[in-house]
Amino acid sequence: xxxxxxxxxxxxxxxxxxxxxxxxxxxxxxxxxxxxxxxxxxxxxxxxxxxxxxxxxxxxxxxxxxxxxxxxxxxxxxxxxxxxxxxxxxxxxxxxxxxxxxxxxxxxxxxxxxxxxxxxxxxxxxxxxxxxxxxxxxxxxxxxxxxxxxxxxxxxxxxxxxxxxxxxxxxxxxxxxxxxxxxxxxxxxxxxxxxxxxxxxxxxxxxxxxxxxxxxxxxxxxxxxxxxxxxxxxxxxxxxxxxxxxxxxxxxxxxxxxxxxxxxxxxxxxxxxxxxxxxxxxxxxxxxxxxxxxxxxxxxxxxxxxxxxxxxxxxxxxxxxxxxxxxxxxxxxxxxxxxxxxxxxxxxxxxxxxxxxxxxxxxxxxxxxxxxxxxxxxxxxxxxxxxxxxxxxxxxxxxxxxxxxxxxxxxxxxxxxxxxxxxxxxxxxxxxxxxxxxxxxxxxxxxxxxxxxxxxxxxxxxxxxxxxxxxxxxxxxxxxxxxxxxxxxxxxxxxxxxxxxxxxxxxxxxxx
Numbered sequence: 001x002x003x004x005x006x007x008x009x010x011x012x013x014x015x016x017x018x019x020x021x022x023x024x025x026x027x028x029x030x031x032x033x034x035x036x037x038x039x040x041x042x043x044x045x046x047x048x049x050x051x052x053x054x055x056x057x058x059x060x061x062x063x064x065x066x067x068x069x070x071x072x073x074x075x076x077x078x079x080x081x082x083x084x085x086x087x088x089x090x091x092x093x094x095x096x097x098x099x100x101x102x103x104x105x106x107x108x109x110x111x112x113x114x115x116x117x118x119x120x121x122x123x124x125x126x127x128x129x130x131x132x133x134x135x136x137x138x139x140x141x142x143x144x145x146x147x148x149x150x151x152x153x154x155x156x157x158x159x160x161x162x163x164x165x166x167x168x169x170x171x172x173x174x175x176x177x178x179x180x181x182x183x184x185x186x187x188x189x190x191x192x193x194x195x196x197x198x199x200x201x202x203x204x205x206x207x208x209x210x211x212x213x214x215x216x217x218x219x220x221x222x223x224x225x226x227x228x229x230x231x232x233x234x235x236x237x238x239x240x241x242x243x244x245x246x247x248x249x250x251x252x253x254x255x256x257x258x259x260x261x262x263x264x265x266x267x268x269x270x271x272x273x274x275x276x277x278x279x280x281x282x283x284x285x286x287x288x289x290x291x292x293x294x295x296x297x298x299x300x301x302x303x304x305x306x307x308x309x310x311x312x313x314x315x316x317x318x319x320x321x322x323x324x325x326x327x328x329x330x331x332x333x334x335x336x337x338x339x340x341x342x343x344x345x346x347x348x349x350x351x352x353x354x355x356x357x358x359x360x361x362x363x364x365x366x367x368x369x370x371x372x373x374x375x376x377x378x379x380x381x382x383x384x385x386x387x388x389x390x391x392x393x394x395x396x397x398x399x400x401x402x403x404x405x406x407x408x409x410x411x412x413x414x415x416x417x418x419x420x421x422x423x424x425x426x427x428x429x430x431x432x433x434x435x436x437x438x439x440x441x442x443x444x445x446x447x448x449x450x451x452x453x454x455x456x457x458x459x460x461x462x463x464x465x466x467x468x469x470x471x472x473x474x475x476x477x478x479x480x481x482x483x484x485x486x487x488x489x490x491x492x493x494x495x496x497x498x499x500x501x502x503x504x505x506x507x508x509x510x511x512x
Contacts, residue, residue, distance in 0.1 A: 013050050013051065017047050020050065021047065024040070049083070062104070065133075073125055074128040074129045085136060092145035105133065112130065198266070200268065256313055259290065260272045263301070266301070269308040271311065273310070274313050274314070285376065300324070303329065304368065307326045320376040321371065324370045351374065356373050436464050438483035438484065452500050467509075474496070475496060478496040485507065490509055492508060492509050
């Protein structure tokens with residue numbers, strides 16, 4: 001397969017050489033003299049251009065451009081038009097940078113000006129040369145450039161698709177991690193609360209005087225087991241389930257009365273006070289209330305065992321306030337009950353996402369109070385920060401800008417060149433009118449039959465830009481040149497030559 005792929009470019013180059021060399025070969029066969037020699041020399045030169053077109057595409061394009069200028073300063077040489085178009089297209093599709101091509105076309109334009117002014121003595125041949133260069137080489141170069149840009153954009157699209165696929169996978173992974181973290185938090189809040197209440201109940205029974213020593217030891221072991229289970233739950237909470245398991249549901253539908261009643265059953269002295277309607281809460285707010293109440297009662301049982309706890313749930317319009325305050329602890333912290341120290345941080349995040357605020361401060365009498373203010377109805381959860389643009393989004397926007405810019409370039413570049421050529425015709429018209437004026441005395445001194453070389457030695461360096469309006473047609477078999485009678489004149493002198501001699505002279509145009 002490697003050999004086949006290695007021969008394909010060579011076969012393509014051979015076929016390309018045959019295509020661009022067909023017109024010069026035909027011209028060499030059909031022409032005589034120097035023109036046939038020039039056409040024959042162009043065949044191997046075009047072969048060399050095709051050979052280097054992959055590595056140096058602009059050098060390859062310079063070969064047919066140089067051959068065209070050598071044959072005709074206006075590049076009106078159909079023999080090399082096919083080579084101009086093909087190698088111009090390949091230069092556009094194989095060149096990476098644009099600036100070298102711009103310098104190349106600019107240099108060719110300047111060279112054409114010099115040839116038209118010095119060699120042909122015809123400034124009006126320069127616009128023709130520019131038009132030929134535009135149509136024969138620049139437009140194919142733009143087409144090749146568009147083809148390369150299309151291929152680049154296609155490759156960019158595939159890269160973006162690959163990046164987006166990776167990003168989607170990353171988003172899915174982050175979603176799973178967040179879901180596991182959420183489940184971990186829910187599991188910690190619910191199971192940790194239950195285990196803490198079990199430890200509190202066991203601690204109360206452990207000091208119950210109605211139990212004998214064996215029973216008290218058993219209850220102590222139960223309390224220690226509940227504390228150890230809480231600690232192990234905290235250590236392994238990040239690994240809850242496999243990917244194919246269904247996540248457990250948090251008891252978000254449990255009412256505040258049920259939470260308080262469960263705490264009372266465990267031995268905590270809790271009072272609940274309600275004010276206003278607190279049943280029709282939004283789901284996010286209801287879950288936040290449940291978690292704040294559960295975590296606050298758990299903390300009170302841990303850090304202030306035996307202290308009375310007051311819960312107040314009040315609604316004032318669209319604001320819901322939950323306050324959980326405990327009296328000063330009558331005894332030290334309950335032994336064997338672990339604390340992770342992050343419960344209030346998780347509560348603050350839950351309340352924030354529900355659109356509320358959380359405060360947790362010691363009270364003046366030595367107790368502790370947790371207060372949450374939440375939107376009771378009609379409030380949306382607090383928005384998270386807007387995500388930053390991803391790499392794929394930035395690359396996609398950059399590709400779109402490149403498409404728009406390159407499309408504008410492809411449309412405006414030829415129009416700009418045409419506009420430039422039209423603008424060049426204004427100063428060229430003035431220059432041609434100044435340097436094409438034939439002195440009247442020189443004109444009167446010309447006689448029919450003089451050799452053309454002697455006549456042209458006395459003529460201006462440049463001719464008019466064509467015959468004046470109203471001039472008769474050129475006689476058959478004659479070659480006529482036109483000169484201005486004065487600056488910006490509407491008439492002109494016509495000198496006609498045949499067989500190397502001046503055969504006639506006349507004043508033609510609107511003033512004749």
